[in-house]
Each structure stands twice: as structure tokens, then as C-alpha cells.
Amino acid sequence: MSFKYKILGYFFKEKSKTEVHLVLLKWSSYYKDLSTVNQEIFQIRTLIFIKTTRFLSDPNFYVSPEMKIVISSAFTQVTFGLKIVALSKFNTIFIAPSAYTYQKINQLFDGDVNIKTNRVNLSWPAVERGFKISDDALNLCIHEFGHCLIIENSKRNYMGIFNENNLESYKNTAIYFINEVRADEHSFLRNYGGENLMEFFSVSLESFFEKPNEFSQKLPKLYNSLAQLLNQDPRKKEHPKLN
Ligand SMILES: [Zn+2]
Numbered sequence: 001m002s003f004k005y006k007i008l009g010y011f012f013k014e015k016s017k018t019e020v021h022l023v024l025l026k027w028s029s030y031y032k033d034l035s036t037v038n039q040e041i042f043q044i045r046t047l048i049f050i051k052t053t054r055f056l057s058d059p060n061f062y063v064s065p066e067m068k069i070v071i072s073s074a075f076t077q078v079t080f081g082l083k084i085v086a087l088s089k090f091n092t093i094f095i096a097p098s099a100y101t102y103q104k105i106n107q108l109f110d111g112d113v114n115i116k117t118n119r120v121n122l123s124w125p126a127v128e129r130g131f132k133i134s135d136d137a138l139n140l141c142i143h144e145f146g147h148c149l150i151i152e153n154s155k156r157n158y159m160g161i162f163n164e165n166n167l168e169s170y171k172n173t174a175i176y177f178i179n180e181v182r183a184d185e186h187s188f189l190r191n192y193g194g195e196n197l198m199e200f201f202s203v204s205l206e207s208f209f210e211k212p213n214e215f216s217q218k219l220p221k222l223y224n225s226l227a228q229l230l231n232q233d234p235r236k237k238e239h240p241k242l243n
Pocket residue numbers: 143147198199202
């Protein structure tokens with residue numbers, strides 16, 4: 001483990017790291033497959049995210065430590081190859097007991113990133129489904145955190161979350177493939193990704209993590225460009241980080 005994580009590790013109790021470990025062995029197939037050293041780094045990054053995030057819910061809906069760990073692990077997973085360990089704008093997460101609606105919008109939501117309130121809203125049953133079925137390219141938390149990363153990256157004047165060149169080359173690749181998704185009803189990426197580039201990124205992320213082998217075979221160019229952007233390749237289960 002690098003010096004940086006050794007030092008950071010001292011800030012958290014062994015008890016907390018063990019708790020994260022046990023919860024994630026149960027919930028996260030990504031975590032389960034990591035090498036021991038990477039699991040230790042993952043625990044520390046997840047604990048930092050929890051510490052820097054405010055979790056809210058309805059007064060009559062209890063959010064357990066386990067739920068916080070599961071949700072936070074999705075952020076750690078997506079950013080495992082990057083320097084960023086926490087969000088600065090969207091550091092409030094509201095957990096709803098079921099799908100919800102907004103006034104004046106006649107639609108049920110499982111989750112959304114609200115740029116007016118700077119809140120990430122997630123419905124717990126959808127979070128649960130996302131983790132329990134880990135190979136269907138549907139994971140609400142990965143999806144919503146994808147939106148957070150793109151929005152926060154755009155607000156940073158210097159030291160972006162992503163490497164500029166990698167983001168540029170990802171964008172060019174995405175613009176090409178979004179048209180394929182729009183034109184093909186049976187495309188590998190689900191059609192919702194055709195809505196716009198923002199949704200395309202999040203939908204791609206879900207497949208990138210949940211169906212990496214199929215993704216890399218069917219759309220190698222897009223897969224590689226995402227791998228560069230996130231500095232990780234989920235096919236390398238024990239050591240996904242590239243550099
Ligand atoms: Zn979305």
C-alpha cells in the first residue's frame with residue numbers, strides 16, 4: 001500500500017474498516033474480487049466519502065450504517081482509478097424509502113441529481129436492486145454518481161476530476177456512438193443512453209462495470225476510451241487501476 005493510504009488509514013479505526021469490509025463482501029462483487037491491498041485502499045476511500053457526505057432521509061425511514069457503506073461504495077468504485085475521493089458540490093444524499101415524484105412532474109423517480117438543491121436523491125429499493133443483481137448493467141448509484149462527476153468536473157476551473165485530453169477523446173467517441181444507440185433498438189447500451197451525452201455517460205458506466213467483457217468485445221473503442229478516462233479496467237478484477 002502506498003505511503004499516502006498508510007497515513008490516511010491511521011485516521012480510521014480498525015473496527016470501521018472491518019465493518020466496511022464485511023458489508024462489502026456481502027454487497028459488492030467489484031470489492032469482493034479486489035486484491036487484499038486494493039480492498040484496504042477501497043475501505044479507506046469509502047470511509048472518507050462517508051465522512052464527507054451528509055445522508056438524509058424521511059424522519060420515519062432509518063438509514064443504517066450498512067446502507068451508507070453500500071451507497072458510498074459505488075462512488076469509490078467509479079473513482080477507484082482517479083484522485084478524487086469525495087464530492088464537493090453534491091455532498092448531500094437523500095435516501096427515499098421508495099420511488100418518488102416531484103411536484104408538477106407526472107413521473108416516478110428512482111433517483112436523480114438535483115442541481116437546484118445540490119442533492120443526490122436515491123430510492124433505497126432501486127439502490128438495493130442495483131447491487132443485488134450485479135450483471136444486468138443497471139446500477140442506480142453508479143448512474144447518479146456518473147452525473148455528479150460530469151457536473152462537478154465542469155465547475156472546476158483548474159485541476160479537473162478527469163484528465164482534459166482523455167475527456168476530450170471520450171467525448172468524441174461518445175458523440176459517434178450515441179448516434180448508434182439512437183438508431184439501433186437492440187444496441188448493447190440501453191436506449192436511454194441515447195437521450196443526451198450526460199445520460200450516455202452514466203448508462204455506459206453501468207455497462208462498463210457490470211458487463212465489462214461483453215462491452216469490450218462489442219464496443220472496444222468506447223470501452224477503451226472510458227477505461228482511459230477513469231484510469232481503470234474492471235476486467236482486471238484484482239487490480240483494476242491502470243496507472
Ligand atoms: Zn440519468
